[in-house]
Amino acid sequence: MTLSRAQKRGLIGAAILAVLLIGIGFLTVSFGSRYQLRIVYGAYVNLMVVLALQVFMGNARITNLSHSAFMGIGAYAAAICVTPVAMKKISLPSAPWGLNAFELDPVTSAMIAIAITGAIAFLVGLFIVRLSGIGATIVSLAILVIVHSLFLYRTDIFKGNQAFFGIPQVFSLTSAVIVAVAMVFIVRMFRESRWGVALRASADDEVGAMSMGVDVHRMRLIAWVLSGVLLAVAGIAYAYFLGTISARPFYFNHVFLTLAMLILGGMRTVTGALLGTFLISFGLEWVRWLETGPAVWGIDLPEVLGLSGVMLGTVIVLTMALRPAGIMGDREIEDLVFRKE
Amino acid sequence: MNALSFGAEYALLALGLAIVFSIMGLVNFAHGEMIAVGGYSMVAMAALALNNPLIVIGVAIICAMAASVTLERVAFRPVRYADPTTGLLTAFGVSIILQNLFLLFVSPRPIAVTSLYFLEWPIEIGGLRISSLQLFETLATLFVIIAMMLFLKHTVLGLAMRAASLDFEMVRLLGIRANRVFAAAFLISGLLAGIACVFIMARRGSVDPHLGFDPVLKAFVACVVGGFGSLPGAVLGGFLLGAIEVAMLVMLPQSLGGMTDAFVFGIIALVLIWRPDGILTPRREKGDKE
Amino acid sequence: MLAVADLRVFHGPIEAVHGISFTVKEGDCVSLLGPNGAGKTSTISAITGVARATGRMALLGDDLTTLSVEARMRRGIAVSPEGRRVFSNLTVAENLRLGGAIQPEYVRSRMEQWFDTFPILGERRNQQAGTLSGGEQQMLAIARALMSGPRILLLDEPSLGLAPKIATQIFAMIRKLKDQGMTILLVEQNASQALRLSDYAYLLNNGRIVAEGTADTLGINDALMAELTGL
Numbered sequence: 001m002t003l004s005r006a007q008k009r010g011l012i013g014a015a016i017l018a019v020l021l022i023g024i025g026f027l028t029v030s031f032g033s034r035y036q037l038r039i040v041y042g043a044y045v046n047l048m049v050v051l052a053l054q055v056f057m058g059n060a061r062i063t064n065l066s067h068s069a070f071m072g073i074g075a076y077a078a079a080i081c082v083t084p085v086a087m088k089k090i091s092l093p094s095a096p097w098g099l100n101a102f103e104l105d106p107v108t109s110a111m112i113a114i115a116i117t118g119a120i121a122f123l124v125g126l127f128i129v130r131l132s133g134i135g136a137t138i139v140s141l142a143i144l145v146i147v148h149s150l151f152l153y154r155t156d157i158f159k160g161n162q163a164f165f166g167i168p169q170v171f172s173l174t175s176a177v178i179v180a181v182a183m184v185f186i187v188r189m190f191r192e193s194r195w196g197v198a199l200r201a202s203a204d205d206e207v208g209a210m211s212m213g214v215d216v217h218r219m220r221l222i223a224w225v226l227s228g229v230l231l232a233v234a235g236i237a238y239a240y241f242l243g244t245i246s247a248r249p250f251y252f253n254h255v256f257l258t259l260a261m262l263i264l265g266g267m268r269t270v271t272g273a274l275l276g277t278f279l280i281s282f283g284l285e286w287v288r289w290l291e292t293g294p295a296v297w298g299i300d301l302p303e304v305l306g307l308s309g310v311m312l313g314t315v316i317v318l319t320m321a322l323r324p325a326g327i328m329g330d331r332e333i334e335d336l337v338f339r340k341e
Numbered sequence: 342m343n344a345l346s347f348g349a350e351y352a353l354l355a356l357g358l359a360i361v362f363s364i365m366g367l368v369n370f371a372h373g374e375m376i377a378v379g380g381y382s383m384v385a386m387a388a389l390a391l392n393n394p395l396i397v398i399g400v401a402i403i404c405a406m407a408a409s410v411t412l413e414r415v416a417f418r419p420v421r422y423a424d425p426t427t428g429l430l431t432a433f434g435v436s437i438i439l440q441n442l443f444l445l446f447v448s449p450r451p452i453a454v455t456s457l458y459f460l461e462w463p464i465e466i467g468g469l470r471i472s473s474l475q476l477f478e479t480l481a482t483l484f485v486i487i488a489m490m491l492f493l494k495h496t497v498l499g500l501a502m503r504a505a506s507l508d509f510e511m512v513r514l515l516g517i518r519a520n521r522v523f524a525a526a527f528l529i530s531g532l533l534a535g536i537a538c539v540f541i542m543a544r545r546g547s548v549d550p551h552l553g554f555d556p557v558l559k560a561f562v563a564c565v566v567g568g569f570g571s572l573p574g575a576v577l578g579g580f581l582l583g584a585i586e587v588a589m590l591v592m593l594p595q596s597l598g599g600m601t602d603a604f605v606f607g608i609i610a611l612v613l614i615w616r617p618d619g620i621l622t623p624r625r626e627k628g629d630k631e
Numbered sequence: 632m633l634a635v636a637d638l639r640v641f642h643g644p645i646e647a648v649h650g651i652s653f654t655v656k657e658g659d660c661v662s663l664l665g666p667n668g669a670g671k672t673s674t675i676s677a678i679t680g681v682a683r684a685t686g687r688m689a690l691l692g693d694d695l696t697t698l699s700v701e702a703r704m705r706r707g708i709a710v711s712p713e714g715r716r717v718f719s720n721l722t723v724a725e726n727l728r729l730g731g732a733i734q735p736e737y738v739r740s741r742m743e744q745w746f747d748t749f750p751i752l753g754e755r756r757n758q759q760a761g762t763l764s765g766g767e768q769q770m771l772a773i774a775r776a777l778m779s780g781p782r783i784l785l786l787d788e789p790s791l792g793l794a795p796k797i798a799t800q801i802f803a804m805i806r807k808l809k810d811q812g813m814t815i816l817l818v819e820q821n822a823s824q825a826l827r828l829s830d831y832a833y834l835l836n837n838g839r840i841v842a843e844g845t846a847d848t849l850g851i852n853d854a855l856m857a858e859l860t861g862l
Contacts, residue, residue: 063426127614134368134425138565139613142606145558149603256437263430309441316434321419324427497732500725504718511716514679516704516733516779 010192011185013332017274018181024278037173043281044176045238047274049258050265051180051187052230054273056223057262059196061203062133065255066124066140067231069147072250074117074232075239076151076158079167081109082240106168106240114232121228122221129220132206144255151247163244171240179237183230188270188332195222257284260316266326271333276326280315287311346475348583349482350537352576354560355567356489357533359575361526362564363506365421367428371412372560373553374439375531379405379538380548381447383454401542402535409531413523421523436554443550451549454542478540485536486576489529493572498525506570559586562609582609632657632814633678633783638686640673640838647673648838650686655783660805660815662825665835671818672713674835675787678816679703679710691782705733707782711789713818715772719761723752726760726771730778737780745774766797773804783814790821802828 024040053067081104104112124143128136151158158164190196199219202210210216239245257280265276287308319326354372361369382404386397416435420428493499501522505512513519534553541556542548563582567574582605589604633655640648648670655661663671676682680700688695695703704710718726727745731738746753749770755763760771769789776784786805790798798821806828809815819825826832826846834842834849842849 061426063429127610131613134429134569135565135613137426137429138562139610141558142562142610142613145606146603146610149606153603256433259430259433307441307445310438310445313434313436313438313441317416317431317438320423320427320431320434321416324420324423497728497735500721500729501732504721504726504729507718507720508716510681510700511712511718512729513700514681514704514710514712514716515730515775516701517729518701519699 004192006197007189007192010188010332013271014185014188016333017184017188017271020274022177022181039281039285041173041176041241043278044173044180045234045241046258046261046281047180047277048176048183048234048237049231049254050261050273050277051183051270052227052234053258053262054267054270055187055190055230056220056227058267058269058273059191059199059203059223060220061200061267062220063137063259064140064227065137065259066143066147067227067258068250068252068254069144070117070121070228070231071235071238071254072147072151072245072247073120074113074235075245075250076164076235077113077116077232078106078109078236079164079239079245081112082106083164083167110233110236110240113236114229117232117235118225118229121225121231125221125224125228129217129224144251148247148251151250158247163246165244167239167243167245169241169243171237176237176241179233183233184270184274186226186230187273190223190226191270195219199223256316257312260312263326264315264319266328266330268325268330269328269332271331272326272328275328280312284308284312344584344587345580346478346540346583347586348580349479350540350556350579351560351563351582352579353482353485353533353537354556355563355575355579356486356572357530357537358557358560358564359567359570359572360502360533361530363570363572364502364509364522364526365417365428366425366570367417367420368425368432368561368569369417369530370429370432370557370561371416371435371439372530372534373555373557374436375405375409375534376538376541376553376556377439377443377548377550378408379535380454380542380552381443381452383542384447384452384548387454398539401538402532405535405538406528406531409527409534410524413527417523417527440550440554447550449550451547453547455546474540474543481536481540485533489572492529498522502526559605562606566609566612632659632691633816634687634689635674635678636687638674638677638684638688640670640677640682640684642673642682646838647682648677648684651833651835651838651840653833653840653843655814655816656830657814658809658812659830660809660817660828662817662819662822662829662832663835664819664822664825664832667820668837669835670838671835672787673838675710675712675785675816675818678785679708704779708785709776709779709781709783710785711769711772711776711787713787713791715765715768717760717763717768717771717775719759721760722757723760723763723771724756726775727778730775733779738778741778741780745777749774764797766793766800769793769797769801770804773801773808777808777813783816784808785816785818787818788820789817790819790824798824 049067049071053064056062056064081102083103085103128139131139191200198214199216201208201212202214202216202219206216235250238249261276261280262273263276264280265274266272290307323329354376357375358369358372361367361372379401382401383397386392386400412435416431417428420431493503497517498521501512501517502525505522509519509522512522537556541552545552559582560579563578564575565578566581567576567578585608586605635654636652637650638648638652639646639650651670651674653661653663663674665671673682677684677686678688678695680695680698680703684696686696690703690706690708693706695706698706718729721729724742727742728738731741746756751767752771752774755767760768763771773784773786773789789801789805793801802824805815805817809828817825817829826849829846831845832843832849833840
């Protein structure tokens with residue numbers, strides 16, 4: 001296979017990002033406390049989500065709000081497969097279709113979860129790719145609400161807002177770093193692939209791209225399903241590390257959080273996705289610490305619940321007002337390191 | 342009657358969203374926070390021992406309007422001529438900020454507001470027992486819709502707003518001040534939210550930071566169903582949504598009660614797939630000048 | 632009346648007009664002529680403030696460059712833009728009413744005056760503007776512009792897309808306006824018709840003025856005209 005110039009640059013860019021990711025992961029594993037490990041892990045999972053989001057939003061330029069739902073589907077599907085029967089007898093005593101009567105190894109479970117999420121994403125995608133702009137966004141919103149209602153309502157399968165516990169904790173930070181690095185390569189290569197290029201061209205000028213023979217709907221569907229699959233991976237990584245999941249994290253708050261990350265960094269590029277994720281993840285951690293009312297230089301600051309939300313919203317509003325294309329705009333990391341041709 | 346009053350509430354809110362969308366292409370997700378602003382202003386009045394119902398209602402509506410116009414000034418001016426996605430995300434941001442400000446400065450927990458209970462008493466019409474609140478709500482909505490129609494048809498500002506939905510630049514080329522048109526749109530939008538707020542508060546009797554989120558989500562959907570930016574569409578969508586929701590409540594077995602939202606949103610998704618531009622919007626070829 | 636100097640107009644990063652200067656005297660009809668893409672419409676957009684531009688523009692000595700679109704219109708500029716842009720979802724009367732929004736006290740009398748001048752608009756006063764024919768829409772666009780009682784009228788391609796007979800009617804209307812003392816800046820591709828009623832004309836090509844003069848001096852140079860206007 002021969003690579004185009006853009007693809008070669010893409011590989012270099014992805015490699016630079018990978019080095020950064022591995023570096024941060026290595027530092028944390030070596031020197032971080034348990035608490036810090038957890039935060040960094042959360043950042044890597046969110047990075048996966050944001051990367052997956054970038055695949056569709058960044059290339060097709062359609063705002064998607066359902067990503068947390070797909071992450072949830074992946075997480076629950078894997079959790080249901082992998083949790084030991086003994087555990088499920090306790091946590092899901094009345095699950096239908098013998099869901100509590102089998103258990104699989106983590107790899108098979110993950111495969112099944114990815115397949116299920118991918119299939120659902122494909123079915124939904126068939127409809128969503130035909131809509132454009134705001135219409136697609138609204139349907140994605142509807143999907144989020146529907147999936148969330150299902151999680152809440154079928155407590156016999158998903159346990160609703162209660163914790164679904166007993167998932168084997170097979171993932172460590174190291175595995176998350178590996179998955180995230182793989183994802184950076186996948187997402188970046190998709191961006192530079194024939195499909196990604198066609199999709200971006202169609203986002204700039206849909207009619208023009210169509211008249212050039214680009215099947216915009218098919219391109220969008222490919223990106224949508226890839227995005228869904230990657231979200232499932234993120235969900236699985238989340239479940240396999242924490243060991244418990246509930247419906248709450250897969251709803252609006254998480255949607256906005258990850259969306260803010262992508263927007264801040266710049267949704268058009270993979271580098272932007274990564275930058276936004278880390279800025280907000282660590283920035284938010286700092287704000288949360290302020291929220292608890294710490295003592296700074298001997299002054300007891302008051303407890304301020306909601307500060308992190310205010311900051312998050314402010315980040316979105318300011319980004320939109322001052323730099324709608326995000327910090328990175330159209331630049332990838334290699335454009336900063338090397339001169340743009 | 343239930344369907345009518347639900348529908349009326351959604352129609353009020355949907356109209357408020359549609360009027361802003363039609364002139365500036367902004368999906369104002371922060372609309373729900375106007376309702377919350379109204380709600381909190383009632384709390385403030387209760388604290389000041391202002392219990393005259395007319396004052397309470399009036400001040401709540403004025404607060405919602407003021408908040409709406411302020412937002413236009415502060416948050417939405419920079420993204421005025423930006424694409425809809427930028428506007429949508431900005432509105433999301435504003436919504437998050439406001440919700441958390443309520444959380445921060447007031448309280449994360451619901452606060453009871455009892456000053457509007459007087460609106461609710463059962464009345465009997467031709468042997469049918471209905472609640473006065475529902476009657477008021479339906480009537481108020483009808484009144485507002487008629488008033489809006491008159492405004493849009495007979496005042497220069499109303500005409501300018503209708504014209505702006507087609508070609509804002511041309512409106513400016515006639516010397517009509519864009520700021521005034523935007524301010525008017527947000528003022529009306531806030532007024533509608535304020536009226537909806539009165540009824541929502543009278544029914545719920547309490548306010549919390551997320552008060553406006555659910556109703557606006559639904560109103561948003563109503564807008565889409567009716568055809569985004571079409572004002573009659575917003576009204577139609579609102580009432581349709583109210584009808585669907587009540588029908589779901591009646592028809593779905595008790596055991597599926599928690600699934601109402603899922604079904605409602607499912608139907609909405611289907612409607613959109615059937616008519617991607619909404620029911621009342623004429624089909625438009627892609628590439629047509631907007 | 633209107634003085635423009637060293638005007639450069641930009642569309643995004645592209646410079647469409649490269650430093651042109653011209654003046655329009657009170658009571659004159661001045662034409663900007665030239666082929667497609669010469670920068671005529673860009674010049675109009677710069678004067679109205681819609682397009683980003685550098686240079687100096689003054690109306691009766693007042694600097695325009697820092698003013699918003701609305702403020703320029705309120706100083707006495709009115710425009711019938713390219714493509715007419717009547718509000719198709721509003722009726723004829725509503726279109727006119729908006730045209731007079733900045734001088735509401737005259738709306739009623741001026742509207743009646745226009746309905747007398749163009750009985751066809753009067754007949755269709757309550758019809759949606761989108762249902763009018765191209766020529767009627769052009770009349771409406773000009774009438775709408777004049778509802779504000781402007782000092783200068785900018786006309787951008789008023790004959791574009793109209794049947795020759797209708798175009799002639801429009802030009803007759805413009806002549807009538809001129810005879811009434813209206814100052815007009817006319818942009819046209821149809822050079823011969825435009826020259827016939829212009830006091831002075833500028834020929835634009837590729838964003839530069841390549842020739843200027845009175846109708847007589849320009850009209851003689853047929854070869855140049857043919858090359859630039861493609862006629």
